[in-house]
Amino acid sequence: MSKQHLVLQTDFGLSDGAVSAMHGVALSVDPSLGIYNLTHDIPQYNIWEGSYRLFQTINYWPEGTVFVSVVDPGVGTERLSVVAKTKNNQYIVTPDNGTLTHVKEHVGIIEARIIDEKINRLSNSGESYTFHGRDVYAYTGARLAAGIITYEQVGPELDVDQLVELPVTEAEYTDDVVVGNIDILDVRFGNLWTNIERVVFKELGIEYGDALEVSIENNRRFIYKNIIKFGRSFADSRLGEPILFVNSLDKIGVAINQGSFAKAYHIETGANWKISIRKTQYNK
CATH class of the missing domain: 3.40.50.10790 (S-adenosyl-l-methionine hydroxide adenosyltransferase, N-terminal)
Known part of the structure; x- marks a missing residue:
């Protein structure tokens, strides 16, 4: 062998x-x-x-x-x-x-x-x-x-x-909003990795450069809400600005250009950490 x-x-x-x-x-x-x-x-x-x-x-x-x-x-x-x-x-x-x-x-x-x-x-x-x-x-x-x-x-x-399995949830979406979980952190850089697949953005017609309304809540308590651009790379945002991007697992991530999103807003991971991404009037 x-x-x-x-x-x-x-x-x-x-x-x-x-x-x-x-x-x-x-x-x-x-x-x-x-x-x-x-x-x-x-x-x-x-x-x-x-x-x-x-x-x-x-x-x-x-x-x-x-x-x-x-x-x-x-x-x-x-x-x-x-x-x-x-x-x-x-x-x-x-x-x-x-x-x-x-x-x-x-x-x-x-x-x-x-x-x-x-x-x-x-x-x-x-x-x-x-x-x-x-x-x-x-x-x-x-x-x-x-x-x-x-x-x-x-x-x-x-x-x-x-085999023992942990509970896993899937992202849900309608014509103008997708709701998912913050599954894990890109620990060293503080980026948020969600369970939202890139293909969902494609099905919703979301394109690079679009501005999207992003809300994050923990046990129904709002932690963060802002308009964030969907970019190909961190270079598509200014230093210190947030950005939505596709991570290495082909899922949607949230980052701050050269900053830690998780530390800035005290965000953690798990089933109680929900993220909503909604189309805005800026993209109509």
């Missing part, structure tokens, strides 16, 4: 030895493995963001890549440990706690297996049940990526429909 890439994602951060231990376990399995980091800066316990970052990244990695994603507030409980196989023949090693939501929704999962820890657990990990990222997930992911075990040797099959 050929070797595959191993990609790690956690909410552990890099301030202690946790991620390094995962790398060490993987290299102990096979010193020639290529090991890469997706991110280790997922906010603590934020399963939704872990799920979204997998979706943001997975399509740009080769077929056969093995991802290990550990955002696991339920470590040590009865939640299952699984390896999912996607439609694109990639693998995700993770707790079954909702981390697979976006990949299942947007990429597709064709098979899932429960990790048999009698076989796929680090042999010298003792009685610890608080670091499955090292003892189960990094170990199993490395064995799978190295070709030491086949996918079938991970453990028994699990019905894909039984």
